[in-house]
Amino acid sequence: MALKDITLGQFFPGNSFIHRLDPRSKIIFTVLFIVIIFLCKDLVSYGLVLASLLVLVGISKVEPKVFVKGMKPVVFIVVCTAILNLFYTDGNVLWSLGFLKITEEGLWKAFFMVLRILMLICSTLLLTYTTSPILLTDGLERLLRPLKKVGFPVHELSMMMSIALRFIPTLIQETDKIINAQKARGADFDSGNLMQKAKALIPILIPLFISSFRRAEELAIAMECRCYHGDEGRTSFRQLRLHGRDWAFMTFTILLLAAVCVLRYFGL
Amino acid sequence: MEPIIEIKNLTHIYSPKTPFEHKALDNVDLTIYRGEYLGIIGRTGSGKSTLIQHLNGLMKPSSGQILFEGKDIWGSKAMTHDIRYQVGLVFQYPEYQLFEETVYKDIAYGPRNMKLSEEEVDRRVRQAAKFAGLSDAVLERSPFELSGGQKRRVAIAGVIAMEPKVLILDEPTAGLDPAGAAEILENIEAYRKSNNATIIFVSHSMEDVARITDRLVVISKGTLPYVGTPHEVFSHGEDLDKLGLAVPAMNRVFSRVHAMGVDIDPAVYTVEQAKAAFLEAFRRKERV
Numbered sequence: 001m002a003l004k005d006i007t008l009g010q011f012f013p014g015n016s017f018i019h020r021l022d023p024r025s026k027i028i029f030t031v032l033f034i035v036i037i038f039l040c041k042d043l044v045s046y047g048l049v050l051a052s053l054l055v056l057v058g059i060s061k062v063e064p065k066v067f068v069k070g071m072k073p074v075v076f077i078v079v080c081t082a083i084l085n086l087f088y089t090d091g092n093v094l095w096s097l098g099f100l101k102i103t104e105e106g107l108w109k110a111f112f113m114v115l116r117i118l119m120l121i122c123s124t125l126l127l128t129y130t131t132s133p134i135l136l137t138d139g140l141e142r143l144l145r146p147l148k149k150v151g152f153p154v155h156e157l158s159m160m161m162s163i164a165l166r167f168i169p170t171l172i173q174e175t176d177k178i179i180n181a182q183k184a185r186g187a188d189f190d191s192g193n194l195m196q197k198a199k200a201l202i203p204i205l206i207p208l209f210i211s212s213f214r215r216a217e218e219l220a221i222a223m224e225c226r227c228y229h230g231d232e233g234r235t236s237f238r239q240l241r242l243h244g245r246d247w248a249f250m251t252f253t254i255l256l257l258a259a260v261c262v263l264r265y266f267g268l
Numbered sequence: 269m270e271p272i273i274e275i276k277n278l279t280h281i282y283s284p285k286t287p288f289e290h291k292a293l294d295n296v297d298l299t300i301y302r303g304e305y306l307g308i309i310g311r312t313g314s315g316k317s318t319l320i321q322h323l324n325g326l327m328k329p330s331s332g333q334i335l336f337e338g339k340d341i342w343g344s345k346a347m348t349h350d351i352r353y354q355v356g357l358v359f360q361y362p363e364y365q366l367f368e369e370t371v372y373k374d375i376a377y378g379p380r381n382m383k384l385s386e387e388e389v390d391r392r393v394r395q396a397a398k399f400a401g402l403s404d405a406v407l408e409r410s411p412f413e414l415s416g417g418q419k420r421r422v423a424i425a426g427v428i429a430m431e432p433k434v435l436i437l438d439e440p441t442a443g444l445d446p447a448g449a450a451e452i453l454e455n456i457e458a459y460r461k462s463n464n465a466t467i468i469f470v471s472h473s474m475e476d477v478a479r480i481t482d483r484l485v486v487i488s489k490g491t492l493p494y495v496g497t498p499h500e501v502f503s504h505g506e507d508l509d510k511l512g513l514a515v516p517a518m519n520r521v522f523s524r525v526h527a528m529g530v531d532i533d534p535a536v537y538t539v540e541q542a543k544a545a546f547l548e549a550f551r552r553k554e555r556v
Contacts, residue, residue, distance in 0.1 A: 186381030206367035
């Protein structure tokens with residue numbers, strides 16, 4: 001089993017312009033960029049958005065290969081979307097065979113849909129690849145802070161997120177270990193019907209649950225030993241500060257949004 | 269002596285052809301004999317876990333072969349499946365793998381996977397419990413309400429119940445108090461004597477291993493620089509120290525004294541041996 005090969009919100013340390021941006025500006029960018037992608041309607045706006053995304057990927061200095069690898073899990077969805085749009089759009093028929101037909105409109109629609117999904121994934125990958133999980137949750141906490149006024153537990157939520165992110169690799173390792181230990185006792189996870197396969201998972205899941213509870217308890221004690229008592233009066237070692245580059249980056253994002261809006265509602 | 273496992277030119281590479289490529293084992297050759305008590309020592313990351321996981325087919329060699337009783341363990345599907353029962357592997361902290369409601373059921377997990385009859389499963393569970401020093405009353409309890417040392421013994425019994433010809437234990441005494449550790453060592457010895465089983469004891473602590481094993485294998489950076497009786501291996505005391513292994517204090521003293529030019533056996537690793545070596549050296553001096 002290659003459980004440890006799974007990349008979950010993996011971070012690639014670096015010192016590029018994108019890496020040094022405040023996590024908040026990157027989160028805002030990602031959210032606005034998704035809006036921008038869905039506002040795109042014509043070839044020019046798609047071209048503009050794609051070009052800016054490629055430039056950002058370029059200056060992030062994360063290898064393009066990694067982005068391609070990160071997009072692999074959605075290949076199935078992309079292919080399905082493409083096929084559905086290709087065959088089920090009415091319009092100017094280019095080719096037909098029995099009940100199957102490809103129209104000019106369908107071709108364009110399929111192309112744009114695929115482009116949309118890929119850009120969507122690519123922009124979120126840009127965020128997680130260039131921002132460490134800790135900074136990411138810090139940024140999110142700061143951005144959501146206004147919600148605290150309406151009683152939303154922002155700090156608790158971000159603390160839960162940090163802990164969850166921290167323990168994903170640990171639990172993957174642990175699962176690997178337990179699987180091997182049960183295999184050494186002759187466990188068989190591959191044969192039998194669905195019921196037998198589900199039953200074969202019990203010897204993995206129970207030890208995993210128990211060790212998660214144990215770890216949670218140990219962590220809780222360790223946190224209490226260091227006087228953790230939640231949000232009140234808590235100061236931060238890393239103070240997030242917006243620099244000139246963040247304002248520049250956000251201005252760029254808003255200009256891109258404005259450009260796409262103009263193209264959508266007024267045409268060229 | 270009759271070989272039971274032969275490792276031939278075994279190489280294992282993790283994540284080949286990626287930037288994370290790492291050679292964990294490099295052309296390893298080793299023959300393990302029936303009924304012997306073999307110790308494998310190496311520091312963390314030396315490749316010892318990788319090596320032992322090859323012996324029961326949990327890992328597949330990148331190149332090279334592992335023969336069990338003369339047959340390649342990857343030769344046929346049946347062989348690869350069967351090898352798990354012939355070569356029992358007890359991982360580090362095995363108590364974390366317990367999952368059943370009762371100790372009895374947990375020990376029976378391995379034998380049941382072997383598709384044995386209920387009577388045979390029962391015989392093996394009771395036999396294994398006896399080797400592990402677990403009473404009948406314990407068998408009906410939940411494994412989760414036992415003490416740490418008892419849990420460890422239940423986990424070891426779970427592997428012994430498959431009656432493997434080779435029993436591999438990775439740091440079986442880690443985290444136990446001296447009394448608990450001594451008991452586990454006795455349990456292992458009892459199983460070895462009654463079944464003429466081969467025991468492979470993996471540890472980073474030489475002091476423990478040297479005392480109980482017939483033969484020692486030192487593993488470092490995926491190779492086996494020293495293989496031999498504890499006495500032979502400890503005659504390289506200073507080199508072992510350089511490999512970052514925790515050499516017994518007694519051995520450190522005697523190899524230093526030997527290096528200073530005193531005519532004394534440097535391969536000493538227990539107090540008794542130290543006494544003998546001293547007397548021996550004095551006698552020689554008097555004769556001159």
